[in-house]
Amino acid sequence: xxxxxxxxxxxxxxxxxxxxxxxxxxxxxxxxxxxxxxxxxxxxxxxxxxxxxxxxxxxxxxxxxxxxxxxxxxxxxxxxxxxxxxxxxxxxxxxxxxxxxxxxxxxxxxxxxxxxxxxxxxxxxxxxxxxxxxxxxxxxxxxxxxxxxxxxxxxxxxxxxxxxxxxxxxxxxxxxxxxxxxxxxxxxxxxxxxxxxxxxxxxxxxxxxxxxxxxxxxxxxxxxxxxxxxxxxxxxxxxxxxxxxx
Numbered sequence: 633x634x635x636x637x638x639x640x641x642x643x644x645x646x647x648x649x650x651x652x653x654x655x656x657x658x659x660x661x662x663x664x665x666x667x668x669x670x671x672x673x674x675x676x677x678x679x680x681x682x683x684x685x686x687x688x689x690x691x692x693x694x695x696x697x698x699x700x701x702x703x704x705x706x707x708x709x710x711x712x713x714x715x716x717x718x719x720x721x722x723x724x725x726x727x728x729x730x731x732x733x734x735x736x737x738x739x740x741x742x743x744x745x746x747x748x749x750x751x752x753x754x755x756x757x758x759x760x761x762x763x764x765x766x767x768x769x770x771x772x773x774x775x776x777x778x779x780x781x782x783x784x785x786x787x788x789x790x791x792x793x794x795x796x797x798x799x800x801x802x803x804x805x806x807x808x809x810x811x812x813x814x815x816x817x818x819x820x821x822x823x824x825x826x827x828x829x830x831x832x833x834x835x836x837x838x839x840x841x842x843x844x845x846x847x848x849x850x851x852x853x854x855x856x857x858x859x860x861x862x863x864x865x866x867x868x869x870x871x872x873x874x875x876x877x878x
Contacts, residue, residue, distance in 0.1 A: 666708060666753040667693055671746050672728055677814050680734050681779070682744055683720070686754065687728040699723060700761035701786035702865075707731065707743065708753030715739045718783035719757065724793060732782035732814065762787050762865055768797040771857040775804045775876055777848055777868025781814045784867045792825050800857055803830045806848025806872075810834055810841050849875045 673685035686707075688694040699705075699719050708714040715737075721730035735744045746752070764787065772791055776784045784803075791798050803822065807813055813832070822830050831851045833844040844850065848868075866876055 666755050667697070669752050669754040671748055671750045671752065673748065674746070677732065678812055680736075680812075681732055681782075681814060682735075684731045684733060684743070684746070685728045686731055686752065688754065689751075694727065697729075699729070699757035699786075701764055701790050702761040702783065703757040703759045704783075705729070705731070705754050705756035705758065707733075708755070709739055709742050710751070710753060712742065713739050714753070714755070715743070716758075718786075720782045720785040722789035722793060723786065724789070730785075732779070732785075734779055763863075764790050767791075767863040768794075769799070771799040771862040772801045773804070773855060773857070773862050773864040774802065775848060775864065775866045775868070776806070777872040778807050778812065779814070780867030780869070780872075781805055782867075784865065785815065787865055788822065792822065792828060795825060795827065799827070799861070801828045802855055802857070803828070804833075804848055804851045804855075805830070806833045806835070806851070806868075808834065809836045810838055847875065848872065852876070 668689045669686050670689055671684055672687045675683040675685075677683055688697055701723060702718075704716050704718045706714045707717050715733075717731045717733055719729050720732045721728075733740055733743050735741050743752075774784055774788060774791075788803060791801050805813075813834075819830055819832070822828055831844070831854065833846055833848055833851055834841060835845070835847070837843070837845045849872075866873060868876075
């Protein structure tokens with residue numbers, strides 16, 4: 633049994649040709665309800681990625697907002713365009729959502745300049761979700777490559793917060809080098825949870841790296857849970873999918 637999510641993609645952006653002006657009218661012509669949202673915190677994770685805490689301004693809409701692990705929102709920079717971003721926070725967390733955004737283009741570049749108090753537009757949530765209810769009572773294998781840990785973070789929160797509902801949980805995470813590791817401040821927290829195993833590998837180590845070196849598929853050899861009793865979620869670049877699925 634396995635579940636696969638499309639590779640995380642932050643490159644589908646509307647064209648931006650003019651300087652930033654938050655007072656301009658949006659170019660977006662077709663959209664669902666747009667929530668006015670505010671940036672409440674910004675955390676730098678790597679040179680390319682930042683974690684944004686986003687809160688809906690309207691308290692009633694904020695209380696009603698809900699999502700499922702694996703879903704995403706469209707984040708609009710007023711007057712310029714929008715970009716799809718996976719929700720990286722826990723479904724049980726109320727008041728704000730967390731979005732891990734890579735500086736990968738013009739719209740995401742503008743978002744990386746946003747500070748606390750900046751206003752944005754949020755639509756959603758959209759997309760299919762991981763079948764967390766069906767996965768209960770089974771072993772869980774979560775495999776992430778690079779930025780793929782961002783959408784995988786929501787199901788990680790789900791299985792760790794509902795630990796008694798799942799058998800063994802294995803998290804395999806690979807990235808290009810140690811400087812690209814996301815959410816490293818949470819690794820020990822996840823490892824301390826009974827029945828949760830986290831393994832990390834990098835393509836290229838540095839002088840301070842003492843962990844595994846190689847592709848994330850190398851870690852699969854250490855998994856001993858029966859595959860017919862295991863659900864797998866895989867998030868990462870397309871080339872990783874080919875090797876993991878084989």
